[in-house]
Amino acid sequence: MNIVVCIKQVPDSAATLKVEEPSNVSWGDALLIINPWDEYAIEEAIRLKEKFGGKVTVLTVGTEQSKEALKQAVAMGCDEAHLISDPAFVGSDALAMTYILAQAIKQLGEVDLVAFGKQAIDSDTGLVPAGVARRLGWPLLSYIAKIDEIDPAGKSLKVTRLLEQGRQSVSSKLPVVITAVKEINEPRYPSFMNIRKAGKLQIPVLDAAAIGADVSKLGATQAATQWLKVFPPPARTGTVEMISGDSPQAIAVTLADKLLAEKVI
Amino acid sequence: MDFTLTPEHLMIQNLVRDFGQKEVQPTIKEWDRQQQMNPETLPRMAELGILGICLPVKYGGQGFDYIALGLVCEELEAIDTSLRVVMSVHMGLNSLAVLQWGTEAQKQRFLVPQAKGEKYAMFGLTEPGVGSDVANLASTAKRDGSDYLINGEKMWISLATKAHHILWFAKTDPNAKNPHEGITAFMIDAGTKGVTCGDLHGKLGVRAGSTGWVNCSEVRVPQENRIGEEGEGFKIAMSALDNGRYTVGAGAAGIIRASLEASVKYAKERQAFGKEIGKHQLVQQKIAYMVQRYEIARLLYLRAGWLKNLGRRNTRETSLAKWYITDASFESANEAIQIHGAYGYSDEYDVERYLRNSRGAIIYEGTSEIHQLMQAGYALGYREDGELRCELPKYDPKVWQEE
Ligand SMILES: Cc1cc2nc3c(=O)[nH]c(=O)nc-3n(C[C@H](O)[C@H](O)[C@H](O)COP(=O)(O)OP(=O)(O)OC[C@H]3O[C@@H](n4cnc5c(N)ncnc54)[C@H](O)[C@@H]3O)c2cc1C
Ligand SMILES: Cc1cc2nc3c(=O)[nH]c(=O)nc-3n(C[C@H](O)[C@H](O)[C@H](O)COP(=O)(O)OP(=O)(O)OC[C@H]3O[C@@H](n4cnc5c(N)ncnc54)[C@H](O)[C@@H]3O)c2cc1C
Numbered sequence: 001m002n003i004v005v006c007i008k009q010v011p012d013s014a015a016t017l018k019v020e021e022p023s024n025v026s027w028g029d030a031l032l033i034i035n036p037w038d039e040y041a042i043e044e045a046i047r048l049k050e051k052f053g054g055k056v057t058v059l060t061v062g063t064e065q066s067k068e069a070l071k072q073a074v075a076m077g078c079d080e081a082h083l084i085s086d087p088a089f090v091g092s093d094a095l096a097m098t099y100i101l102a103q104a105i106k107q108l109g110e111v112d113l114v115a116f117g118k119q120a121i122d123s124d125t126g127l128v129p130a131g132v133a134r135r136l137g138w139p140l141l142s143y144i145a146k147i148d149e150i151d152p153a154g155k156s157l158k159v160t161r162l163l164e165q166g167r168q169s170v171s172s173k174l175p176v177v178i179t180a181v182k183e184i185n186e187p188r189y190p191s192f193m194n195i196r197k198a199g200k201l202q203i204p205v206l207d208a209a210a211i212g213a214d215v216s217k218l219g220a221t222q223a224a225t226q227w228l229k230v231f232p233p234p235a236r237t238g239t240v241e242m243i244s245g246d247s248p249q250a251i252a253v254t255l256a257d258k259l260l261a262e263k264v265i
Numbered sequence: 266m267d268f269t270l271t272p273e274h275l276m277i278q279n280l281v282r283d284f285g286q287k288e289v290q291p292t293i294k295e296w297d298r299q300q301q302m303n304p305e306t307l308p309r310m311a312e313l314g315i316l317g318i319c320l321p322v323k324y325g326g327q328g329f330d331y332i333a334l335g336l337v338c339e340e341l342e343a344i345d346t347s348l349r350v351v352m353s354v355h356m357g358l359n360s361l362a363v364l365q366w367g368t369e370a371q372k373q374r375f376l377v378p379q380a381k382g383e384k385y386a387m388f389g390l391t392e393p394g395v396g397s398d399v400a401n402l403a404s405t406a407k408r409d410g411s412d413y414l415i416n417g418e419k420m421w422i423s424l425a426t427k428a429h430h431i432l433w434f435a436k437t438d439p440n441a442k443n444p445h446e447g448i449t450a451f452m453i454d455a456g457t458k459g460v461t462c463g464d465l466h467g468k469l470g471v472r473a474g475s476t477g478w479v480n481c482s483e484v485r486v487p488q489e490n491r492i493g494e495e496g497e498g499f500k501i502a503m504s505a506l507d508n509g510r511y512t513v514g515a516g517a518a519g520i521i522r523a524s525l526e527a528s529v530k531y532a533k534e535r536q537a538f539g540k541e542i543g544k545h546q547l548v549q550q551k552i553a554y555m556v557q558r559y560e561i562a563r564l565l566y567l568r569a570g571w572l573k574n575l576g577r578r579n580t581r582e583t584s585l586a587k588w589y590i591t592d593a594s595f596e597s598a599n600e601a602i603q604i605h606g607a608y609g610y611s612d613e614y615d616v617e618r619y620l621r622n623s624r625g626a627i628i629y630e631g632t633s634e635i636h637q638l639m640q641a642g643y644a645l646g647y648r649e650d651g652e653l654r655c656e657l658p659k660y661d662p663k664v665w666q667e668e
Contacts, residue, residue: 068272071276072276075276189283189284190276191313192280192313192318192327193327195273195277195280196322196328196329196666198273199271199272199273199276200666
């Protein structure tokens with residue numbers, strides 16, 4: 001199978017974010033990591049490759065620094081990595097991002113499956129996979145908790161989607177775009193062998209010309225959405241009430257009554 | 266001067282950190298209480314490749330440098346000392362000695378399975394009657410045709426009941442005029458007839474690790490198992506300690522970091538006199554010292570690793586790193602307990618284990634007193650490092666990563 005995984009480099013989930021006027025978000029010198037949801041997509045792609053053969057190519061739209069995230073993906077077992085980067089991409093919004101990624105994917109030959117995480121933990125729109133699927137003209141199977149069957153030769157698959165209301169079983173034709181939720185697998189550690197490989201890897205950089213992107217559709221001026229203001233949510237307020245009682249049972253009863261009264265349970 | 270770690274170093278660090286936090290941290294307290302080593306630990310470290318981290322790929326290792334070894338030790342000991350001890354004996358004291366002194370045939374026989382983690386390795390120098398005073402050890406190796414017959418007892422041996430290969434030091438010439446020149450090194454398979462072993466219990470720390478005794482009674486060892494020449498054993502032991510001490514120092518930096526992290530967290534949670542205790546200046550002072558000790562520790566051990574990478578002699582620098590960092594880790598764990606108050610005194614929190622674990626490293630691989638003698642010796646010009654017949658090979662990524 002020819003599988004593509006799109007990943008995004010994001011600040012560590014443990015980083016302390018600061019918002020400065022007007023709308024600059026900064027995270028100091030906190031680590032940058034692979035968007036945690038994308039690790040599930042990487043793991044699933046590697047498992048498919050291990051089962052059916054083929055290769056896994058990992059892509060990111062970003063800066064020179066994003067190569068670290070690509071190397072991490074290769075250390076987990078992806079075969080190839082491309083950084084998609086061009087000064088013309090600066091200021092692109094989610095819509096433009098889908099165009100860039102779709103253009104890049106079209107350069108990779110006959111692709112069977114493109115895997116994403118369900119969303120990015122920083123900008124958090126969840127729009128990119130749907131946009132990429134639309135531009136490629138492929139079905140989108142989002143929130144996948146399990147790939148139940150896949151037939152690369154017959155070009156079909158069946159998956160379980162995890163929805164708030166329950167689970168949904170869906171079948172589709174390949175090629176397809178999927179997004180993964182954490183129930184799908186347990187991402188592996190990188191291996192030392194692959195860390196060696198990642199360390200030596202020269203990551204090719206594809207610019208706008210290389211992916212055949214029309215730069216007049218990109219950049220801040222062309223963005224369909226604008227970040228008008230970014231601000232931290234107001235600090236949470238609330239009061240703490242310590243419940244006391246003669247026995248654990250009595251305390252539990254008081255607690256349960258209060259929770260019922262507040263309609264929490 | 267370049268202080269940056271490579272992307273490979275960072276990935277290695279992350280991998281080992283993840284392993285420790287996900288697979289060891291959740292149950293370490295239980296194993297420590299039971300004074301048992303988790304039977305999963307060694308096989309998992311082998312499977313992940315940690316046991317061959319800085320050995321050449323062509324010998325079954327992972328092909329990374331000596332800095333990577335230090336970083337791995339720091340990550341392991343930030344979780345529990347018993348994990349780092351594995352690296353000290355298996356890698357620092359045994360495998361690297363084979364890499365340095367072994368013949369090609371010995372590397373194939375001993376180093377390859379050790380690098381792959383198929384065999385675990387230990388180091389047998391200390392005896393019931395001799396620790397610091399190595400030259401006076403009592404074990405003997407007598408020539409018998411092309412074999413040696415080994416007798417004697419080793420004590421305080423890490424992995425005594427777990428490892429397969431022991432690097433054993435014995436007197437081939439008990440009457441040598443210079444007792445240092447009467448010692449010879451042998452690699453002994455723990456399965457050989459006449460080898461017995463057992464664990465010691467009731468240790469203050471490293472309770473989730475194995476420490477014990479190994480006895481040799483008329484153990485027949487072929488000449489091919491002799492590492493180096495007859496009479497070279499003392500030099501081999503000391504050069505092995507240059508690597509073992511490096512792992513101990515790097516590991517102890519992990520205890521300082523863990524003590525610091527636990528202290529910072531607790532200082533922000535605990536309230537006293539109307540504010541979080543982190544706002545009290547004397548608590549801040551303890552934290553400031555931990556930061557200072559951690560950063561000095563990193564500089565000292567990474568410099569030693571850098572010298573090893575270059576193939577430069579580092580006995581003095583490694584001894585300094587080991588002495589300073591192990592003392593500093595004990596101080597830091599002690600202050601971490603103080604910051605935690607009574608809670609720090611109970612095993613509800615990890616800091617009491619850090620204190621117990623840090624204590625041993627002030628004794629093994631050269632007591633702090635021995636390191637002070639060494640440092641004074643260098644400063645006063647009483648001590649000088651002579652050249653060795655075999656030096657630890659410098660790190661060459663091409664050679665190390667050649668398949
Ligand atoms: C420093 C910075 C500056 C930005 N400036 C602007 C701006 O000026 N205007 C604006 O509108 N937006 C801006 N953005 C937002 C950026 O364009 C979004 O990352 C983009 O819209 C994707 O949306 P998302 O992060 O919500 O991804 P989602 O749609 O939530 O992510 C879903 C999936 O898409 C993948 N994906 C997302 N982005 C990429 C990528 N770059 N490469 C590969 N895969 C990806 C994710 O990894 C994930 O698997 C900025 C972001 C950053 C980090
Ligand atoms: C947990 C643990 C694991 C160990 N693992 C191993 C192992 O795997 N392999 C191995 O071979 N050994 C191992 N050891 C043994 C360790 O290396 C020795 O304990 C150490 O070398 C000290 O020797 P000793 O205990 O005999 O103390 P001694 O040498 O008897 O020293 C007792 C005291 O006298 C002091 N002293 C001695 N000589 C001098 C001097 N010249 N000047 C000033 N003070 C001096 C010492 O500093 C110390 O304070 C381990 C020990 C422990 C605790």
